[in-house]
Amino acid sequence: MLRALRDTGSARVTELVAATGLSRPTVTAAVSTLTTDGWVEEVEATESDTPRMGRPARVLRFRADARHVLGIDVGPHKVYCAVADFNGTVVAHVRRDITSVTTHADLLDHVRLAIVRALDEAGVEPTSLAAVGVGTPGIVDERRGAIVQAPSVPGWNSLELARWLRQSVDCPVHIDNDVNLAVMAEQWIGAGSATDNLVLVQWGSRVGAAVLVQGQLHRGAHGAAGEIGFVDLAAEPQGVQPDGLGPLESAIGTAAIVRRARELGDITSRGAADVLAAATQGEQRALQVIDEVAAQFARGFAPFLAAIDPELVIIGGRITLAGETIRSRVAHHLQVRALATPRLELSALGDDAVALGAVKLAAADAEQRLLDSYMYLSTDGAGRP
Amino acid sequence: MLRALRDTGSARVTELVAATGLSRPTVTAAVSTLTTDGWVEEVEATESDTPRMGRPARVLRFRADARHVLGIDVGPHKVYCAVADFNGTVVAHVRRDITSVTTHADLLDHVRLAIVRALDEAGVEPTSLAAVGVGTPGIVDERRGAIVQAPSVPGWNSLELARWLRQSVDCPVHIDNDVNLAVMAEQWIGAGSATDNLVLVQWGSRVGAAVLVQGQLHRGAHGAAGEIGFVDLAAEPQGVQPDGLGPLESAIGTAAIVRRARELGDITSRGAADVLAAATQGEQRALQVIDEVAAQFARGFAPFLAAIDPELVIIGGRITLAGETIRSRVAHHLQVRALATPRLELSALGDDAVALGAVKLAAADAEQRLLDSYMYLSTDGAGRP
Numbered sequence: 015m016l017r018a019l020r021d022t023g024s025a026r027v028t029e030l031v032a033a034t035g036l037s038r039p040t041v042t043a044a045v046s047t048l049t050t051d052g053w054v055e056e057v058e059a060t061e062s063d064t065p066r067m068g069r070p071a072r073v074l075r076f077r078a079d080a081r082h083v084l085g086i087d088v089g090p091h092k093v094y095c096a097v098a099d100f101n102g103t104v105v106a107h108v109r110r111d112i113t114s115v116t117t118h119a120d121l122l123d124h125v126r127l128a129i130v131r132a133l134d135e136a137g138v139e140p141t142s143l144a145a146v147g148v149g150t151p152g153i154v155d156e157r158r159g160a161i162v163q164a165p166s167v168p169g170w171n172s173l174e175l176a177r178w179l180r181q182s183v184d185c186p187v188h189i190d191n192d193v194n195l196a197v198m199a200e201q202w203i204g205a206g207s208a209t210d211n212l213v214l215v216q217w218g219s220r221v222g223a224a225v226l227v228q229g230q231l232h233r234g235a236h237g238a239a240g241e242i243g244f245v246d247l248a249a250e251p252q253g254v255q256p257d258g259l260g261p262l263e264s265a266i267g268t269a270a271i272v273r274r275a276r277e278l279g280d281i282t283s284r285g286a287a288d289v290l291a292a293a294t295q296g297e298q299r300a301l302q303v304i305d306e307v308a309a310q311f312a313r314g315f316a317p318f319l320a321a322i323d324p325e326l327v328i329i330g331g332r333i334t335l336a337g338e339t340i341r342s343r344v345a346h347h348l349q350v351r352a353l354a355t356p357r358l359e360l361s362a363l364g365d366d367a368v369a370l371g372a373v374k375l376a377a378a379d380a381e382q383r384l385l386d387s388y389m390y391l392s393t394d395g396a397g398r399p
Numbered sequence: 400m401l402r403a404l405r406d407t408g409s410a411r412v413t414e415l416v417a418a419t420g421l422s423r424p425t426v427t428a429a430v431s432t433l434t435t436d437g438w439v440e441e442v443e444a445t446e447s448d449t450p451r452m453g454r455p456a457r458v459l460r461f462r463a464d465a466r467h468v469l470g471i472d473v474g475p476h477k478v479y480c481a482v483a484d485f486n487g488t489v490v491a492h493v494r495r496d497i498t499s500v501t502t503h504a505d506l507l508d509h510v511r512l513a514i515v516r517a518l519d520e521a522g523v524e525p526t527s528l529a530a531v532g533v534g535t536p537g538i539v540d541e542r543r544g545a546i547v548q549a550p551s552v553p554g555w556n557s558l559e560l561a562r563w564l565r566q567s568v569d570c571p572v573h574i575d576n577d578v579n580l581a582v583m584a585e586q587w588i589g590a591g592s593a594t595d596n597l598v599l600v601q602w603g604s605r606v607g608a609a610v611l612v613q614g615q616l617h618r619g620a621h622g623a624a625g626e627i628g629f630v631d632l633a634a635e636p637q638g639v640q641p642d643g644l645g646p647l648e649s650a651i652g653t654a655a656i657v658r659r660a661r662e663l664g665d666i667t668s669r670g671a672a673d674v675l676a677a678a679t680q681g682e683q684r685a686l687q688v689i690d691e692v693a694a695q696f697a698r699g700f701a702p703f704l705a706a707i708d709p710e711l712v713i714i715g716g717r718i719t720l721a722g723e724t725i726r727s728r729v730a731h732h733l734q735v736r737a738l739a740t741p742r743l744e745l746s747a748l749g750d751d752a753v754a755l756g757a758v759k760l761a762a763a764d765a766e767q768r769l770l771d772s773y774m775y776l777s778t779d780g781a782g783r784p
Contacts, residue, residue, distance in 0.1 A: 139697050153738075162740075181634045210618070211620050221593060226708060227617060232612060232707075234596070234707060234709070234739070235596050235708050235709055235710035235739070236708055237708070237739075237740050238705070238708040238739035239705075239707060239708035240705070240706065240707055240708075241705050241739075242702070242706075244705065244737075245701060245705055246701060247632070247698075249698070251735045251736050253735065306617035307502065308413075313631075313634070314702055315702070316631060316702075317627070317630040317699050317700070317701075317702035318632060318702045318705055318706040319706075320623070320624075320627055320629065320630055320703055320705035321598075321608075321624065321627075321703040322617075322619060322706050322707075323619020323620050323621055323622070323623040323624035323625075324616075324619070324620055350636045350638065351636050352627075352629075353538075353548075353623050353626045353629040354538070354620070354623035354626075356620065366688070383701060
């Protein structure tokens with residue numbers, strides 16, 4: 015019944031009886047319980063809801079704002095925290111750009127502050143949180159809520175992130191690799207909703223990918239599937255760089271883009287966003303930089319594609335500020351390197367994808383637990399299963 | 400009941416009644432039908448089969464040799480044809496090495512001759528064939544039984560291979576990519592039987608791979624998943640070579656191994672087999688060649704691994720003549736390039752893997768059709784479903 019209400023937004027008791035196949039007394043009793051618990055409220059019927067004759071029917075609404083979830087994207091360069099209602103609709107978000115982080119305690123402080131500020135902005139009490147989802151770089155043991163390996167974040171290896179977060183919030187916390195969450199967001203509301211064999215490339219200061227096979231996230235035997243940023247193209251292997259970046263992301267990530275633009279004589283851009291924007295304006299130096307990183311990316315990505323042969327590749331992350339320029343240059347360079355070339359699309363979710371995926375992860379868990387807690391009602395009053 | 404007989408090899412009627420849950424009269428009637436059709440025979444009970452008292456029980460045996468299947472491995476350098484009984488046990492095989500093929504008609508002639516000779520050697524009539532399986536390089540449309548794209552075989556593109564073969568044999572013909580079949584053989588009787596997240600690399604004159612995800616062959620959106628041989632590592636893309644080979648297989652395949660050994664002053668080896676054998680004897684030049692191709696392979700394969708993160712990689716094909724030498728050098732070079740390294744094993748099936756996979760493909764189809772044809776017996780005489 016909760017599901018029927020969730021799906022329609024609002025409904026009359028008669029409609030709930032029809033949709034669920036439950037008896038009218040059962041539905042009425044359930045509505046009463048859910049109203050007491052704060053999940054359902056009675057609202058005034060709008061004109062179209064009102065029947066022409068008879069007394070106005072009660073219209074019931076699922077209170078998606080009765081409780082909230084948090085979605086957090088944490089990485090070495092930013093913390094992004096989104097507060098969403100039970101439907102996954104974001105009601106407030108806070109972004110903290112981080113210029114220098116030396117210890118994991120620093121980074122955790124940024125996370126704590128971002129949570130406090132986001133909840134404050136949304137006017138949501140910490141006690142009203144139903145679940146938290148967190149996306150982080152690296153290899154994650156999502157069952158244990160711990161980070162296994164994350165070379166790009168200082169002190170992040172082996173960190174029990176979920177346990178740490180539960181000191182700040184009084185609800186279940188779920189951790190996953192950031193790009194895995196981004197691909198969930200793409201499936202949920204992005205470019206990937208119609209395809210179940212796809213690769214998402216998240217390209218910013220770091221470069222990672224997530225792989226969907228038959229609509230399922232493919233994690234791999236060590237949770238390392240999709241770690242394209244650590245691909246090493248040099249004849250003599252370079253290994254992980256001193257700053258924790260992998261060889262490929264070190265060569266094509268946003269820092270490399272700024273560096274290369276400077277080398278080519280660009281003295282006006284203050285950061286990658288400026289270079290990427292200049293490319294969309296047709297500025298020659300910026301176009302050259304985009305072409306160079308697209309070529310390098312294609313060189314490392316073509317063997318990755320040879321393993322998966324996906325139908326669709328979505329490019330997401332900060333690089334999408336270069337718009338069609340980056341998409342078309344990557345498509346060009348893949349065309350000459352890959353035996354079978356996929357469709358190539360830009361993500362419309364941009365920098366929000368990871369946090370939105372984290373929101374989805376948290377909302378899905380919260381919804382499941384809510385449904386479980388009322389399970390006995392759906393067995394027509396016959397008691398708990 | 401057929402399955403029960405297949406699984407045990409031989410059984411008494413009493414045992415079949417127990418194993419199937421069918422009534423004794425039903426089992427007896429089924430045995431009679433199957434005996435008439437030639438699938439079951441009565442054999443003398445061995446000593447251990449004979450009860451101490453009472454009359455000797457009838458022991459029934461599934462006649463796996465009642466009909467046969469063919470498994471064919473066809474490529475630009477060889478045709479390998481195996482005749483197997485209904486259990487997939489190979490009873491005869493013929494290998495034709497091909498030194499120069501200029502047209503697809505030439506190659507098809509080799510296939511026709513190999514079939515005739517293999518059947519002759521097995522003493523099997525063409526009319527007694529239940530199914531044929533064929534493995535071929537390239538991208539295959541296995542539903543249509545046609546080759547979509549196979550750059551390494553002259554005239555092979557768009558060839559309706561199954562339709563052509565049905566001119567020579569009077570039974571269903573199934574086509575698949577050769578490496579896909581090799582991985583099925585590994586799952587069936589090889590190194591991959593305990594793992595359902597694995598990559599098989601078939602490394603000979605060509606280099607291809609097949610990917611199992613969750614125990615299922617991952618074909619990809621265009622049937623091109625696993626085409627590692629076409630990976631292009633050069634900064635300036637090389638594309639498909641004049642001889643139809645992809646850039647990577649051109650650099651590390653058996654022809655390149657012989658070429659490189661010659662460059663290093665090897666004047667005794669007549670072919671790749673000699674160089675590979677020399678490496679197992681610790682010959683320095685051969686070891687250097689193995690190390691060089693292992694390094695190049697790892698460079699192209701590491702990004703491929705980054706997509707899949709398999710638990711196990713099996714190396715198969717002619718390269719396995721170099722034994723532990725090639726395995727350990729590949730392991731070494733992957734170790735320094737891959738974020739997560741899989742277990743690495745050599746295939747024990749060697750050059751037979753593709754033909755064995757083709758046998759398995761044919762046997763599985765033949766068994767399914769046999770079971771379907773007797774389906775009504777398993778519904779306890781209640782008629783066809």
